[in-house]
Amino acid sequence: MKKKILAAILVLTMVVGLTACGKKAATDTGAKDDSGSGLIKVGIINNDPNESGYRTANDKDLKAMFTKENGYDASFAYSLKNDEQITAAQKFIQDGVDYLLLSAADTAGWDSVLKDAQEQGVRVILFDRTIDADDSLYEASIVSDMDKEGAQAVEWLAKQELDEVNVIHLQGVMGTAAQKGRSGALDEKVAAEDNWNIVTQQTAEWNAEKAQQIVQSVIDKGDKFNVIYAENDDMAKGAVAALDKANISHGVGKDVIIIGFDCNKWALEELKAGNWNYDGQCNPFQASYIDEIIKKLEAGEKLSEKVVVMEEKGFDATEITDDDVNTYGI
Amino acid sequence: MGNTKKKEAGFLSKIVRQQLFIPIAALLILAVFNLIADPSFFKITMGASSTGDPVLSGYLITILDYGSELAILAIGMTLVTAASGGQDISVGAAIAIAGSVILRVLCGTNSRPEELQTSVFVAFIAACLVAMLFGAFNGILVAHFKIQPMVATLILYTAGRSIAAWINNNELPIISEPTFGYYGGFIPGIPIPTPFFIAVICVVITALVLKFTNLGLYTQAVGINEKSSRLNGLNPVFIKFLSFVILGLCVAVVGLIKVSRFSTINYSVIAKDIEMDAILAVALGGNALSGGKFNMAASILGAYVIQFLTTTLYKFDVQSDALPAYKAVVVIILVVLSAPSVRAKLSQVGKKLHAKEVA
Numbered sequence: 024m025k026k027k028i029l030a031a032i033l034v035l036t037m038v039v040g041l042t043a044c045g046k047k048a049a050t051d052t053g054a055k056d057d058s059g060s061g062l063i064k065v066g067i068i069n070n071d072p073n074e075s076g077y078r079t080a081n082d083k084d085l086k087a088m089f090t091k092e093n094g095y096d097a098s099f100a101y102s103l104k105n106d107e108q109i110t111a112a113q114k115f116i117q118d119g120v121d122y123l124l125l126s127a128a129d130t131a132g133w134d135s136v137l138k139d140a141q142e143q144g145v146r147v148i149l150f151d152r153t154i155d156a157d158d159s160l161y162e163a164s165i166v167s168d169m170d171k172e173g174a175q176a177v178e179w180l181a182k183q184e185l186d187e188v189n190v191i192h193l194q195g196v197m198g199t200a201a202q203k204g205r206s207g208a209l210d211e212k213v214a215a216e217d218n219w220n221i222v223t224q225q226t227a228e229w230n231a232e233k234a235q236q237i238v239q240s241v242i243d244k245g246d247k248f249n250v251i252y253a254e255n256d257d258m259a260k261g262a263v264a265a266l267d268k269a270n271i272s273h274g275v276g277k278d279v280i281i282i283g284f285d286c287n288k289w290a291l292e293e294l295k296a297g298n299w300n301y302d303g304q305c306n307p308f309q310a311s312y313i314d315e316i317i318k319k320l321e322a323g324e325k326l327s328e329k330v331v332v333m334e335e336k337g338f339d340a341t342e343i344t345d346d347d348v349n350t351y352g353i
Numbered sequence: 354m355g356n357t358k359k360k361e362a363g364f365l366s367k368i369v370r371q372q373l374f375i376p377i378a379a380l381l382i383l384a385v386f387n388l389i390a391d392p393s394f395f396k397i398t399m400g401a402s403s404t405g406d407p408v409l410s411g412y413l414i415t416i417l418d419y420g421s422e423l424a425i426l427a428i429g430m431t432l433v434t435a436a437s438g439g440q441d442i443s444v445g446a447a448i449a450i451a452g453s454v455i456l457r458v459l460c461g462t463n464s465r466p467e468e469l470q471t472s473v474f475v476a477f478i479a480a481c482l483v484a485m486l487f488g489a490f491n492g493i494l495v496a497h498f499k500i501q502p503m504v505a506t507l508i509l510y511t512a513g514r515s516i517a518a519w520i521n522n523n524e525l526p527i528i529s530e531p532t533f534g535y536y537g538g539f540i541p542g543i544p545i546p547t548p549f550f551i552a553v554i555c556v557v558i559t560a561l562v563l564k565f566t567n568l569g570l571y572t573q574a575v576g577i578n579e580k581s582s583r584l585n586g587l588n589p590v591f592i593k594f595l596s597f598v599i600l601g602l603c604v605a606v607v608g609l610i611k612v613s614r615f616s617t618i619n620y621s622v623i624a625k626d627i628e629m630d631a632i633l634a635v636a637l638g639g640n641a642l643s644g645g646k647f648n649m650a651a652s653i654l655g656a657y658v659i660q661f662l663t664t665t666l667y668k669f670d671v672q673s674d675a676l677p678a679y680k681a682v683v684v685i686i687l688v689v690l691s692a693p694s695v696r697a698k699l700s701q702v703g704k705k706l707h708a709k710e711v712a
Contacts, residue, residue: 073518073620076525197674226674230622231615233673236419240667243412245393257619264615267403268538269410289465289527289617 062096063317065089065122066115071103075229076256076287080353081151081307085124088310105129112136116143122317125161126151137161148316150309152200158329162320165312165331167305169204175337176252176282176303177208183280185249188216191241192224193234193253193262201305202226205254205284222248227258234261242269250280256290259283259299274298275340286338288352294340295348301340306333307353366703375639375687376654383661387668394668399544404531406541412664414546420660421552422607426631427656428559429600431640431647432568435576436596437495438644439502440632444604446513447487448624451480451608453517456526456618459533464524473533473609481605487513488601489594496593510628518620528616537613548610555606556653563649572596576644626677630659633680636687 067089072082082099089097098120100111105128115123116139123145127133130153137160140147149164158164180188192209195202213219223241227234234253241248242265251266251273253259259281266273273279274297281299283290293299312331319326338347387394397411426444433441458476460466487509494505536547563569574582575589583589607627612618636642637658638651662683666676689695 071515071621072523073515075619075621079523079525223670225670225672228622228625228674230625231619232611232623235614236415236663236667237673239415240412240664243410243415244668257622260615260617268408270401270403272403289525 061094062091063094063122063321064096064118064120065098065124065317066112066118066120067097067099067124068108068111068115069099069101069126070128071101074103075285076353077285077305077307081126081309084308084310085313088314093314103128105132109133109136113139116140116145119143120145123147124313125149125154127154128152130155134160146320148313150313151307161329163316163326163329163331165309165316165333167335168332169200169305170207171204171332172201172284172303172305172335172337173205173208175335176205176284176301177212179301179337179339180250180252180280180282181212185280186218188219188250189222189248190220190250190252191222191238191248191262193237193251193258194224194226195254195258196228197226201284202254205303209252222246227253227261229255229257231257231261231264234258235265238262238265239268242266242271249278250282252282254284256283256285256287256302259290263293263298275300286336286351286353288348291338291343291348291352294338294343295345297340299340301337303337304335304351306335309333372639372648372651373654376637376651376658379637379658379683380654380661383658383665387665391668394665402539404541406539407544408539409544412668416657416660416664417549418546419548419663420657421546421548422610423627423630423634423656423660424552424653425555425603425606425610426600426627427634427638427652428555428649429596429603430631430635431638431649431652432572432596433502433600434632434635434640434642435644435647436572436593437502438576438642439495440628440635440642441491441506441597441600442503442628442632443487443491443506443509443513444600444607444628444631445624445626446510446517447484447601447604448608448611448627449514449517449618449620450487450520451484451605452612452618452623453520453620454480454483455609455612456528457520459528460521460526462522464521464526466526466528469528469530469533473536477605477609480608481602484605484608485598485601488597488599488604492594492597495597496590514620517618521618525617525619530616533616534613537610537615551606551610555603559649568595569647569649573646577646629677629680630663631656633684634659636684639691641691 067085069082069085070078072079089095098115098118100108100115102108102111108128109132112123112125113136123140125147127149133154133156137147137156141160147161149161151166153164153166190209190213192206194206213221223237225237227237234257238251238261251259251262253262263273263281266279271279273281282301283299284303284305286302286304290299290302294302312333316326336351338351394412397409397413400408400410402408430441430444455476458471458479459469459473461470491506491509494500494508495502536551538547540547571587571592574585574587575592579589607624611624634656635652637655638648640647640652662680663676666679667673671679
C-alpha cells in the first residue's frame, strides 16, 4: 500500500513537473509588466520544431526576428496537436497579446478561438498553414504555394526532354498540403503525356527508411525507371541509398534523375556535387514577411492583399552555386 | 493400418503443438503464396554496388536485411513480455535516443564533421549505456512501482523523440565518413548485409546466456507466478528490471544500424512504429503476451516472418500507409486463435475428427 501511494505521488509530481515545464516554456517571456514598454506583444503558435528540418529553420527564423531589439515581446508555444494549440491561443489572448501568429496543426476547429481574439482586439496572422475559417477572422496569411512548387518541378522535368519518363513517385503523408500540391502537378502531367508513366506511386510518409524499402522493392522486381520524384529530401535520400546498393547511377548526366523538395543544406550539397538533379524550395523564412505586415498594420496602413504567397525557387544541379547552398539551404 | 494412422495423427498433433509451428506455418503460407503469385520473388542476383563491391540483391536479401533489426528487438521484447506480462511501446523512441547519442559522440557539437571525434565503438558503448539507462527507467516504473508496462513505457514513447532531438540541439548531424555506413549496409567484399551478421552475433550471445545462466528459467518463473517465484527465493523485481535493461541493450544495437543506414538521423520518423512490429514478432512466435513461458527461437523467426509479410506487401504495391491494416489482420487472427475459448473449441473439433477417422 505504501509503495502504491509512493508511486502515485511520484507519478503525480512528474506529471505536474512536466506540465509546469511545458507551460513555462510556452509563456516564459510573456510577462505582463512589459505592456508599457512600447514593445509589440506577439504570441507565436507553431508546430514542434523537431518535426522536420523545415520547421527547425522556420522556428530559428522566427526567433531571430521577434526579439526585444527588433521591438517585439514574443512568446512561443509549440504543439503538433490542434487542441493543444487552441489552448495555447486562448492563453495568449488572455495574456493580452497584440498579435497572434499561427501555424495551425489542423485546418479545422479555429473559428471560436479566433472570434474571441477579434473581440479582444488581438490581430491574427497565419503563417505556413491556412485554416478553414472565415477570412475576416485574420489579417493576413503567409503561405507557400505547394501547387506551384510541384508545377515548377514538373516543368523542369519536362524541359529535360527525355524520350520516356518512368517515374517512381514517393509521396509524403497523404492529405497534407505539401503532398497534395506536389503530387497534383505530377499526376496531371502523367495523365496528359503519353510518354510519362508512373512505375510506382507510394507514400513513404516523409520517411527515408520507407522510401528506401519502396525503391528497393521496385529494383528487386526489375522494373525500369529513370526518374525519382520524391516529395521531400529525406525520401530522395532513402531512394538514392537503394540505388547505390544496386549500382544504378543517378544525378547529372546519369541513368536516373533525382528530384527532391525542401532545400535542406545537405540536399543542395548533393545537388552541387551532381548526385541529384533538382530540388524545389519550400520557403520557411516567413518572419520578414510577417514583420513587414505588422509594421504596416501598426502604421495604420491597409494591406493590399490578405494572402501573401512567398517566392520560391527551384534549383537545377547544373546551375546551383555555393552562394545558393549557403543562402537557401536550411 | 489404423495403428499407423493413429501414430501419424499423433505425430501431426505433436508438431502442431510445438511452439515453433506457428511462425514456420506462417512463413510457409507466405512462401507458397509468393511462389504461386510470382516465383521471381525468390530470385537472388549477385551484383555490384556503386562503390564496386559485390552485393547480393533480391527480395530475400531485403528481408534478411530489415528483418534482422526486428529480430534483435524481438530478443529483448520477448524477455520483457515473459517477465512482466506486458510490452514496451517505447522502443522506437528509445532507438531515436540511442541513434542520437551515437551521432552526438561521433560529431561533438559540429553537425557536419570532416573527421569523427572518436571511434564508432566508443560511441556505440555510450549509446548502450544511455539506452540501458532509459531501459532501467522503464524497468523501475514497471518492476518497483508496479505500473502497467504499456502505461509506464508510454512516458518514454511520448517524450523520447524530443529527448533525442535535444541531445543534438535539434541539429541533424551528417557523417561523411564512409566506414560508418558499414553497419547498416555492406562491408566491402562481403555480399551479405551487415545487419544480418549483427543479428547472428546477438542471437548467439542470447543463446549462450540462456543456456549457461538461469535467466530464462527465472524469467519464466517470474512471469508465470510472481508470488511463488518469490517464495522460491527469486527476486521478481530484479528479474523484471533486468529484462528492460537487456531490451535497452538491444535498442542500442538497432539504433546503431538505423543511423548507419543513412549516416544521419531524423528524430520524428526514425524507427517509427517499429514497436508494433517487435511486439507482433513476439506474438507471432506463439508467446503468450500475458507473460510466462517463452520461446526465443520462435520470436526471432517471427521477426523475419513479419518482414517477409512487409516485403511481400511492398512487392504487390500495397499502399504503404495501408500496411498496418494488413498487419492488424494478422494480429486479430493470432489473438483469436490463442484465446482459451477458441483453443478449447478447436481441440474439441480435432478430437471429433480424430475419433471419426479411428472409427
